[in-house]
Amino acid sequence: MASNKMSGSLNHAMIDGTEAKAAQAMADRFGEPGYDDITKVYIAQNYAGYTEENQETWRILYDRQMAYLADHASDVYLSGARSINLVRDHIPYLEGPKSVNTFLQRLTGWQSRAVPGYLPAKAFFACLARREFPTTIVIRPKESIDYLPEPDIFHDIFGHVPLHADPTFADFLQTYGKAALLTNDPVHTDRLARLFWFTVEFGLIRESGQVKLYGSGLISSPGESKHALDSNEVERRPFDLETVCATSFEIDHYQPILYVLESFEQLRDAMNSYAERLLNEAPATASA
Numbered sequence: 001m002a003s004n005k006m007s008g009s010l011n012h013a014m015i016d017g018t019e020a021k022a023a024q025a026m027a028d029r030f031g032e033p034g035y036d037d038i039t040k041v042y043i044a045q046n047y048a049g050y051t052e053e054n055q056e057t058w059r060i061l062y063d064r065q066m067a068y069l070a071d072h073a074s075d076v077y078l079s080g081a082r083s084i085n086l087v088r089d090h091i092p093y094l095e096g097p098k099s100v101n102t103f104l105q106r107l108t109g110w111q112s113r114a115v116p117g118y119l120p121a122k123a124f125f126a127c128l129a130r131r132e133f134p135t136t137i138v139i140r141p142k143e144s145i146d147y148l149p150e151p152d153i154f155h156d157i158f159g160h161v162p163l164h165a166d167p168t169f170a171d172f173l174q175t176y177g178k179a180a181l182l183t184n185d186p187v188h189t190d191r192l193a194r195l196f197w198f199t200v201e202f203g204l205i206r207e208s209g210q211v212k213l214y215g216s217g218l219i220s221s222p223g224e225s226k227h228a229l230d231s232n233e234v235e236r237r238p239f240d241l242e243t244v245c246a247t248s249f250e251i252d253h254y255q256p257i258l259y260v261l262e263s264f265e266q267l268r269d270a271m272n273s274y275a276e277r278l279l280n281e282a283p284a285t286a287s288a
């Protein structure tokens with residue numbers, strides 16, 4: 001989720017051009033009169049902008065994390081990573097025949113689209129509703145490889161995108177985007193933010209009797225992935241949509257509460273029911 005402000009710690013040269021500034025303006029004002037074309041928040045990946053050090057950072061992160069995930073991530077994540085040809089050798093391409101998007105297109109129709117930085121909530125939801133994932137293209141600096149508070153391409157592609165290859169998760173995420181776009185009720189907006197946090201970002205799932213990782217914030221974090229599965233300080237609760245939507249969270253430390261799905265069908269079905277409810281309430285809550 002490209003949900004936090006970029007700081008000066010990333011390679012800004014790649015996202016400082018005129019195209020990026022225009023895209024950011026569309027994102028920031030999305031929904032105002034004249035600012036309604038969500039496709040204009042997207043930019044080119046400008047792949048030549050990656051330095052050799054950026055590529056090395058990707059390889060280090062990939063090697064370290066994939067070794068752990070082989071036994072600890074959801075099979076759905078691992079098989080998605082293989083299906084989109086996520087590899088250690090290079091930062092993923094978003095464009096061209098070898099891009100993750102070429103594989104995703106055939107599998108679920110989802111696409112990862114480069115964005116210049118932070119997307120406000122409505123613009124973010126509008127992308128998801130189109131089966132498009134706003135993707136940060138810059139990568140963290142090698143000197144802060146272990147901790148980056150904001151999303152980068154390692155978080156957004158390595159962490160999020162393999163699940164978009166799974167038809168059930170793919171449908172869930174689009175329904176989430178449509179529902180979040182539909183409501184203007186701040187109560188529902190808060191509830192939906194919590195649902196995203198405890199599933200897409202920090203979700204666990206039980207597979208063959210074992211609790212596994214699937215949330216991107218866990219998948220892409222060497223420290224928190226282990227903590228989420230092993231620590232006695234983490235309360236792992238069974239997933240229940242109403243309970244999740246009522247659980248508040250803090251972003252600046254390891255999560256003390258996590259929710260465990262029994263299947264992605266459980267998540268998709270719960271989201272479908274919630275979306276239906278919002279649709280029925282829409283005349284009273286949505287302005288358009």
Ligand SMILES: [Fe+2]
Nearest residue numbers: 001002201216
């Ligand atoms: Fe995220």
